Amino acid sequence: MTKPPPTPPPAEELAVLDRELVRLDARRSQLLARRSYLLTVLHPPAPHAWAATTTTTTRPTEASSPSVQNVLLALGGVLLTIAAIAFTLVSWGYMGIGGRAAVLAVVTSAALVTPMALLRRGLRSTAEAVAALALVLLVLDTYALYAVTLPEVSGFAYTAWAAALLAALWAGYGLALRKLRGPLPAAVVAAQLPLLLWSANGAAADAAPAPSLAWALLGTAALDVVLAIWGTRTAVRVTATVGAALAGGLAVLLGVFESIVAEGLADAAEPGALLTVAAALALLGAWRVRAASRIGSVVGGLALIAGLGGLIAAAVPSDWAAPAYLLGAIALFAVALVPALRARPPREVLWGLMAASGVVHVLALLSVLPLIALQLTGPLSVLPRIWAGPPADARWALGGDGEYANTNWAAAALTSIMLAGVLLGFARWAAEHLSAGTRPGAADEPPKAGGAGTPRKSAAGLLSRPDQSAVAGGAATALIWAVLVMVPSVADAGYALAVGWQLALTVAMLALVLRPEPIARRLPTAAAVALMCGVVGALSTTALALSTRAATFTVLGVLFTAFIVITIGSRAGLGVRSITGCAAVVWGTALLGAAAAAGDLALHQTAVVIVAVPAVVALLTARLGSHPIAVPLECTGALAGVLALLLATGQLPTLALVLALSGVIAAGTAIRTERRSTAGWLAAALFILATWVRLAASDVQVPEAYTLPVTLPALAVGALRRRRDPGTSSWTAYGPGLAATMVPSLFAVWGAGDWLRPLVLGIAALAVTLVGARLRLQAPLALGGTVLTLVALHELAPYVVQALDALPRWLPPALAGLLLLAVGATYEQRLREARRMRESLGRMR
Template identity: 50%
Template sequence: MPPPAEELALLDRELARLDARRSQLLVRRAWLLSVLTPPAGPPAAPPVPQPAAPFAPPAPFAAPFGPPAAQAGPRSAQNVLLTLGGLLLTIAAIAFTLVSWGHMGISGRSAVLAVVTLAALAAPALLLRRGLCATAESLGALASVLMTLDAYALHRVAVPEAGGAGFAAAASAVLAVLWGGYGLLLGRLRLPLPLAVVSAQLPLLLWAWSAEAGATVFGWALLLTAALDCAIALWGPGLAVRVTACVGCWTTGLLGLLVALTQSVSAGSAPGALAPAALLLAGAALALSGAWRAPTGLAVAGGVLAGLCTVAAVGGVLRAGMDRGWSVPVYLPCGVALLTALRAPLPRPVGQGVVWASSAVSAAAVLSAVPTVGMSLMGTVSQLAHVWSGAPDGVRGALDAEEFAWSRPAAAPVVLLMVAVLLGLAHRSWDRLVRAAGPVLPAGTSWRSAAGAAASALGWAGFTALPAVLGLSYPAAVSMQSVLVAAAFAVAVRALRHGARAVGTTTLVCGLVGAVSAGLLSLAAQAATYAVFAVLLVVLGTVAVLLDGAAAQAARALPDPGAGRAVRALRVAQAVPACGAVVCGAVLARAAGASLGLDGYRAAPVMLLVPGLTVLLGARLRSRPAALPVELTGAAAAAVAVVMAVPDLPFLALVLALGGVLAAGTAVRAERRPAAGYLAMALFVLATWVRLSASDVSAPEAYTLPVTVPALAVGALRRRRDPAASSWTAYGAGLAATLVPSLCAAWFDPHWPRPLLLGLAALVITLAGARLRLQALLLLGGAVLAMDAVHELAPYVVQVVGALPRWLPPALAGVLLLVVGATYEQRLRDARRLRETVGRMR
């Protein structure tokens, strides 16, 4: 006996071979079944299984038993031939009826059509008995076409005076009955019953057309046809019949309801809206009865349709005769009233459809108010072109929307506040609502949070649109918007402190959007600008402080598993209003400069008060998450000050120097030292260059060398005390203070002494950097040396290039590219080695 492990491996191999053998036999069996013809004669004997090796199949097994080449089977060829034959016979019958009809007498024509039609109707029964189903289907289709031609011939010969639409209505009804009976009699034919359903769509509609009926009669005709289709779809025989009837039901039903909805919307009085309302309610009853027994998807759709039809019917009667601007507040309560159907004993899918219908009505009502809210918010952007041009007569003038039809969307705030109240009630009583609705409404905190967040957003939007809709004065509108912003932030703070992140985040975003809109609106008048931005500064700062306290309180509860996420959310939320407060401070600083009558460049130092305060605030916040966003916002204000000072070089140098002082103050902190230190160095050097340029200095070395020598001495002392200090920190500012201005002067100097001396100095610095392994000396000296050499060699290069043939430079460039491409890997390794060498320098 082998060991257990070897025996187990042997058994696994044997089982795998058996599985492979079984798969091959199944493939062979499937192919044999596919090539067998239908049982037209005596059944063939089943194939005798062949013996196989116990473990491994023979090697040539796959070759003879592989699948045959692709070819048309007997059944597919038969179907093609029968289809073509039936099509040709149909074309011949149509041609005979339309073209050759006049060459025969009345009796001959009737006899030919009757005999051919009866033969075509009788042949499928005989063919089905012999098992020729496909041939029977082809002749059945031909018989259907012949019956239609018989109807046409009957109209032309027997009753030519009858109206075309009326006769077509009667003929379609008769054909539907005949096809239905024929299909039921020969149940194995698949075409007659669906044709009967299709023909049944026409009688009522054609009858209404022949009677020149009104739109309401057309609607009823379509709806009754849909009712017939619904009954067939529920109880009809066969899948094809039910699918055809279902498609017809939805098509005719929706068309009829569309007719009724059009009449209901256009009705000018309540009595005129009663007839379309009755049609809509009948459609709702039909949809509800069909959905009661339909599958899940169709049941939900039926519930939605029933709910929408009910709202359209009741709302159409109630709103008839009213101003169109107030139609939405009438339809909205009707949609909300649908929720009372949740207590009815409806199937779950139907109840869900009704809920979706109610939600759709509410969503449509909210969407109708979007233009009004958008104009109230976005219209304030127009004040950027009219800053301090004077307070307008009303808020609509400030929105630059005098031509906007404010009377038509007057109901927008009402709609938004109604939906907000309903969602707020659902948020507060969600558990009770779920218990009352049973399985129709989904339980869970996410849906409840979504309802609360939507209620907050819609309530804020409704109050935001209210001043413009009411046409309030400019001071009243500004005051209301400021109070609304403060209220939104108060709700946000309360929600975030209690862990309602969805509501808190939504109201925080609403407050920020409202703050931007209120700030832009206040730009029309100077006093309003100071008042609004001061209020926003206080509000945003208070919100940031309160959220910081909430974050600290949550941090003390860190043993709680969910406290960490809550703290992070509060920290992120705190940074947003903090940055907004900095922006408000920057606007107030710019406004102060404008009020003092200062030009833009003269007001730039005033703007630097904001980044100065953010530097102090960043030192106070230290490692809190809000510190970095606040300091970056202050840095953006400093960048704005620099742009403001660009027209005047002396002021630009002053602003750059003050910015360097602020960056140096920030670099005192260890966590900001790397970035702020380099920034301070760059600002100081740039301020020096700008100051020299503003003073028309042609020999900058006399001014820069006295700065460079002490700076290098201080750097050497720093390196002696701290050998790990970077060479950029020690020597970068000092070297750049002289090298860069000298390079700029040498670049435009037509004489040779300055470029020569600068090149020698740069060469010495480069060699010193390579010898002492100091990165700042090597890179600064090398860059200046290269630029100086390019400046000196450029005229000669231009002369040489001009003397060369024009084809030579492209040829040389091509050769260079080929050489570099051929040694690309080696050059890449050399570049990486050089980068690593330079990176190891201090």
């Protein structure tokens, strides 16, 4: 028995198939080319008389044949329609009743029947144009009938019945002639009018039974939804979808408005029912019409929330509306996220429901955020009147002269509690479903056999990202803290109780940072949020306590101690301890400032007290060494030093003292190797500034008194650097120090008329020049020689001017000419000497 040939590997078999297909395509192209040639031989083109004179190239057409045809048909239909309108409006009254009836019967019947014959001949576009004309003629016929025979009938009522009849006729006509595309969408457009006109007729005639405008819109939208779902043609479904969106959207808006202005549960019942029905229609359309899934589900969700929330809001006082509507949003969100959704709606519908609920949640949050911000920042209003006495109660402590005494803080607190509960529930739900990515038992399902459709994803697939549980938990923690912050205002507590409560709450939030592990297991971001809330609460509590002296010292002392304890004993990371350490420095500074204010010290005297803060920080960071927390502490201590300088600016002697003390602190910090490069320069600058400020305070005007304290240390530092690094340039080592004194003194010499300063400066410049020449240093030689020359010129200038006045006017030009001649004669020798001098200077350092 022979064995079957071995099957080649898939890759080799695929390559063989590709080659065979290429060969077949090439053979097919050859056969098609041969077929075209044979057809040309069998059926040659007819000769033309002008064939010999015309060229073979043809111009490209600018419009296709169907386009030209459609334009011509459209223009013809428009012209016929205009003629029909003109005939109806102008010539109608000149004909008798028989003539009118004949014209109506003949023209309209002909326009309706003609498309049938045209369709049998295959002239579909022409049939469409004639059918459109027939529809226009029907409208004109109904108008003419009303104008002549039924003028006493209400216009709204007649138009409503006429629109309904025309919609039915057009629908039947379109179903009878299925090849026509225009009549059925036109019937849908006409169907938008009957209920609306019926409602308008009822509003015009008080006794006429008719639905309200909102219900009429909703009924029209219901018809459109039915057509959009079960319509058999795309044009009908699209037209119905647009109509449903417009009519349904207007109905929902009217229902929401009526629900908001309702004055009681009875008044809110009808708009609630209307919104419920609208939500059902929107969700039905979203479920069955894929193109409208998202927008329809969002509108349906919002309508449900508005209906349920409106009923609840009508039964409670008006300032409780926010929690009422939020309750409806929570119910919808819970339904959307329930693990056992049997109906299993499409993913887009779930997304829309969650989006609608999320919109209401965001609006509720925006409604309470101003009150939360007021609760935190309102105590800042006491800053212009610190220690002026306690306010009447917790609400008066927010400022505004009692403006917020009647605010419904309870409703804001309830709204915040509800939002926090939703966030906590969602955080737990998301954490449970993160591992699988979808709900257990509700994974993405492929379409069943024999059915068409798209896979439906669960609700978890929409929102289950790894960070969402943590974000929701952190937001819930912040909202719970905000609710607790509002407790004194909700209870209208007294001032002392409000301060005590805020202080205890702040310390409790900070205490969560000490041992963050237990709460971090459930809410990973809770510790960071607690620290943020604690710091913000500390600021708010401090501002609240500024009304009385006792409250100020109590709050500052407790918070200062709490921040120190957390910095030392917290198990959190370095970032948390850096924040609390800096906060401890800030509140320690505030405590010292309060103590100075209690001692009736002036601002510049308080500055001397505040300098103790950077000093203590410098000692503490010296113990910490290169610990990462040292840098933030030093920066915060430096800010305290800047505050001290600002407080001392009003008194120059005190400012000089503060600068000197700050220089001592910086010099002590410069002892540490890792801070030497930064703190050393800072210490020198502070000492120099202290000297200058002290001299200015003593009304010292001599510039050397300001510059010599800079020159002498600079020269000493330059000498040390030259000793350590002999290759250092003299300009780097000695240039800044020498210029610091000699340049200002030179300007003083040229601006003053005394003899002592030029003498002393000249002697000093001569000494510097000689030292530079002796040590072969470029900077002292150049600076000293330049200053000496300028001082000599300054002293010689009066005599030169006097001598020039005594000389004849022709002598200076003559001397200048002789000088030029002498220079020109010895130019080459001078260049050689200048080159030797430059080389000599270049060998100096």
